[in-house]
Amino acid sequence: MRFEKGRLSIACVCMVLGFMLAIQFRTTQDIKDNKPLQRVEVLTERIQKLESENQSLQDELNDIRNSSGEEHSQKMAQDIVLLSGRTAVEGPGIVITIDDSSQKSTAGEDMNLYLVHDEDLLKVINELRAAGAEAISINGQRLTATSEIRCAGPTVSVNNVRSAPPFEIRAIGSIHDLENAINMRGGVADTLKVWGINMTLQSSNNVWIPAYKNPISYKYATKSAKQEEGK
Template structure:
């Protein structure tokens, strides 16, 4: 009987040791995994911090560039208004160039357009066909330009020749900023002409309405369109040489 009890005791000790060993191994593995996760998170955090710092530096650089350009523009304005010969013509030309380049706030009569996604509950076919896309907005903008719009904005963003309007997921990006519906477009020009161009039969408003997209067009005696809030950098385009004797290519 004593021999049997001793064997059972030894077996119990072995089982306890095995359990303790298993628990220690599991604990060590957990510590290693936790350490690896912490290291990964630390690396990711450092990467995100570096990206943030780079973007912040770029933002500060662009803001500095805007201030410098505004300072130069103010100097040109002073020179144009100094009373020198031809200053009035120079001032008028400068104002026109500012409007064309989107460097100044503008106001005047025109139309406002509000675009909203279709609210239809029962749709057939692709549901995306009932949502506003970049080509829908571009159709409206092109129609406005064709009708003589002198300045256009989309959700407060001044539309320039270099402005992009494109879908990025469920939103539209313009001038590097993302906007979701509804989309509000302001256009300065002859209100009646702009309104007629948009609402004519089989025109852009008529086509969009066929998909249930809500388009509200209204005329206004006074609209305010802000200036372009950014910078335009030309890295490749430069004034063409006018040297005599240089042959034209093309």
């Protein structure tokens, strides 16, 4: 072979090649030794989430320590009022309207499939709660911790008030999360669409939800000082 001219430059090129080969070999070795990258990413995300959660709990703890007892109880009272539904609330959220199917049931088919049931409403409510809805109402009835959603003949009873379709469900929370929860593939909206049940979803920056109007009375449950069972 004739390599008379430019031997040195060829040697240089060969050196570069050898260098690249060695680096690549080492990199491949490193990748094999490491834990799968995806796993690392998942764990990193989890750590970051936990850290931020930890931080917010720490902040809350500091707030409670710093604030006087009265301030703290005031804050707590505010939270309880919001949670119990004793006040009307407003904020960003969505309004869902659900009505019976406009399709006619064919002969021999159960026409119940084309109607809106309490179960359908429960499914929607469940999705909304899972997506972080802070306040929900059905046809003007605020849902509280003790509200029922129950079949009552051709109507649905909420807070012992009956209403017929169309049902209007209002929810306050992150518009993005709520919409996605309802519209996700294979989710509630998809299932109801199969039967032609009419469902419309509107998002609004100012959804108003009424207060829970019935009196609250606790006859059986009393406050307990025990923090854990059996102590």
